[in-house]
Amino acid sequence: MDFMELFFSSLGAAVVVYYGVKLLLFSRMLFPKRWFPLSKTFFISMGEWAVVTGASEGIGRAYAFALAERGMNVVIMSRTKETLNQVAKEIGETTGQRVKVIVTDFTKENVFSEIEDQLKDLNIGVLVNNVGMLPSVIPCRFLDSADLDQIITKVINCNVKTMAKMCKIILPGMENRGKGVIVNISSGIASIPFPLYSMYAASKVFVERFSQGLQAEYKAKGIIIQAVAPFGISTRMAAYQKPNIVTLSPEDFVKSSLQYLRAGDKTNGSVCHTVLDWLLQSIPLKILYAEYLLHILQDYVKKRTALKAPIST
Secondary structure (H helix, E strand, O other): OHHHHHHHHHHHHHHHHHHHHHHHHHHHOOOHHHHOOOOOOHHHHHOOEEEEEOOOOHHHHHHHHHHHHOOOEEEEEEOOHHHHHHHHHHHHHHHOOOEEEEEOOOOOOOOHHHHHHHHOOOOEEEEEEOOOEEOOOOOOOHHHOOOHHHHHHHHHHHHHHHHHHHHHHHHHHHHHHOOEEEEEEOOHHHHOOOOOOHHHHHHHHHHHHHHHHHHHHHHHHOEEEEEEOOOOEOOHHHOOOOOOOOOEOHHHHHHHHHHHOOOOOEEOOOHHHHHHHHHHHHOOHHHHOOHHHHHHHHHHHHHHOOOOOOEEO
């Protein structure tokens, strides 16, 4: 009897310690400036240039501005030349930093040799792999997607292949210099298998696992590699929903997310999205996968937007 009492007492103490440690680690996410401080020269100490994919609008544009405001020259990449040129002009006039524009369509094949040629002479300290493609902003079942064969290829090229290829191009220079930062943009919906966004969510799981694996491989080299998984951001992908406590503006989200660079190999980029991630993973999947909830999700998004075409940034 004494042994059983000792066993259960020890087990109870272990559970208390376990959850106490988890609570402490979670509480750190509420105060990133205190727990994960960055010096004013942190970004420019990584290198002279930052590279941002999908930088013509939304989160990518906000990252490009934020890094330029912190003293870095920036390379902005997307498929829309006119918009990129306008963003480059605005960054240059606002920050005084140099901006290099590379026009490319990441849904296509064989675009990376030209990109590598244009980046080879730059001292790149930060890479933000932001470009991504949502097959349809209206949630739908896998087989209901229009032009499914093309969509599969484009999603894999844009959301999966591009991130790996950009890391292949830029990571060797960081390894040689013993410093650098790579931020790979995932999505909060990758926290669970997500019906009606199955392919998009699965592609973002790759982003997270790839980032976490690379961080384990290259952390000792002085390189920070982090997956950032936001929920609602007021961008074209989210039909420009009005910012609120849950749906953040791209600028506010990026400002917040950069404070978490030393917080681990994956973050949600903000306090509210960290809480949302915890809540999502706490709900039983049987409830989330109920047919009536899936219909509610579809109806809600349809009311929010009339967009039905593939969305990419």
